[in-house]
Amino acid sequence: MVDLPRKAVTRTARLAALPLGYAGRTAWGMGKRLGGKPAEVVLSEVQQRTAEQLFRTLGELKGGAMKFGQALSVLEAALPESASAPYREQLTALQDNAPTMSTQQVRDVIAESLGPDWRKQITWLDGAAAAAASIGQVHRGTWQDGREVAIKVQFPGADEALLGDLRQLARVARGISPVFPGLDIPALVAELQDRAAEELDYTLEGEAQQVFAEAFAGDPEILVPQVVFASERVLVSEWLESEGSLARVIAEGTEEERDHYGEQLVKFTFAGPARTGMLHADPHPGNFRTIPDEDGTPGRLGVLDFGAVARLPGGAFPEAMGRLLRDASENRADVLLAGLREEGFVRPGVRVDADALLEYLSPFVEPMTAERFRFSRAWMREQYERLNDPRSPHFTMATKINLPPEYLLIHRTWLGGVGLLCQLEAEVPFRALLEESLPGFAE
Incomplete structure (x- = not known):
């Protein structure tokens, strides 16, 4: 406890x-x-x-x-x-x-948010936590209208x-x-x-989650639970029935599951900004749940925890981001360098060899050069070791690259998503998914 x-x-x-x-x-x-x-x-x-x-x-x-x-x-x-x-x-x-925290602590926090008559709204509360995370935990319950709900309660002193x-x-x-x-x-x-x-205020999280829930309502591949109630320390959402999180697929999933849910993860990541103006910026396995179809085959991907979202300027990924990735994937080294300078990735006066820069960026480019790309721990380790080897000609390139503030959270989310795909060992049609959802990538 x-x-x-x-x-x-x-x-x-x-x-x-x-x-x-x-x-x-x-x-x-x-x-x-x-x-x-x-x-x-x-x-x-x-x-x-x-x-x-x-x-x-x-x-x-x-x-x-x-x-x-x-x-x-x-x-x-x-x-x-x-x-x-x-x-x-x-x-x-x-x-x-x-x-987990005690059932009494949970009841006390709920009473502070919903009032002393909270049992009229939450007609049943499971005393055992269904899930727990960094600043709160989730209990299963029943809302006053009969819906099964997930009640997320923030730890006292979180x-x-x-x-x-x-x-x-x-x-x-x-x-x-x-x-x-x-x-x-x-x-x-x-x-x-x-x-x-932002993550400490469940009201903000509830607002973001509801925007995603409405944007993906009826989607055959992605499910985001509807929000029922939100306050600073309590968030009530419709219960999402699943067979577990992506951590289970990482540990014991079949190749079919890994590829299926990996593809859905990429689709959600890139479709989210286009539909909501926000990027779900917390891509760790516990936030994604697997929902098999009635016949037991891999089905929809459930998405939870919207405490960390990036509200993108202009309501979408930067159009320049797609153009730069396309130029890199098609080996247009000089055009790529010029575009990176224009966006502020290479500062004025910094001398950079265009071909060396293209080679340095290959970890970001390689997944979009094939019809289907197999992400793996071995591939990611190879990129990591290549870029962090002091003997490599690419080692000093990092000192010449600047990350503009508007790309910081996008970059971190991209890396986290790639890391999760590598843990899944998933094979996905990465280029086709970018062409479908990333502004500027498709010509």
């Missing part, structure tokens, strides 16, 4: 200890090596011990710590197998499970836990970075800080 709010000093101390723990285990590992133990065995032991402390701490503290862990979980596919294997079990647990954790994570981010070499941990924490205020 979660005990929130926790004393700030305790949470701060546990988060501050994360880089110290990694440093201590590294020193312990050096001692083992000096004692004659093989380097690769020592490295694996250090990683395993680090994973156990890091992700146990993140999961137990919830709040910003849990949210940070969930964000890392999507990027797991990018890590070398030697690094990701010890983390995978802990990361998967963060994607779909979390500790605001203090979320904001406090993120402040402390910002302080220790560089110390945590060695655990995930090559990932920009400080930038990831900064982005979570920027989104924190």
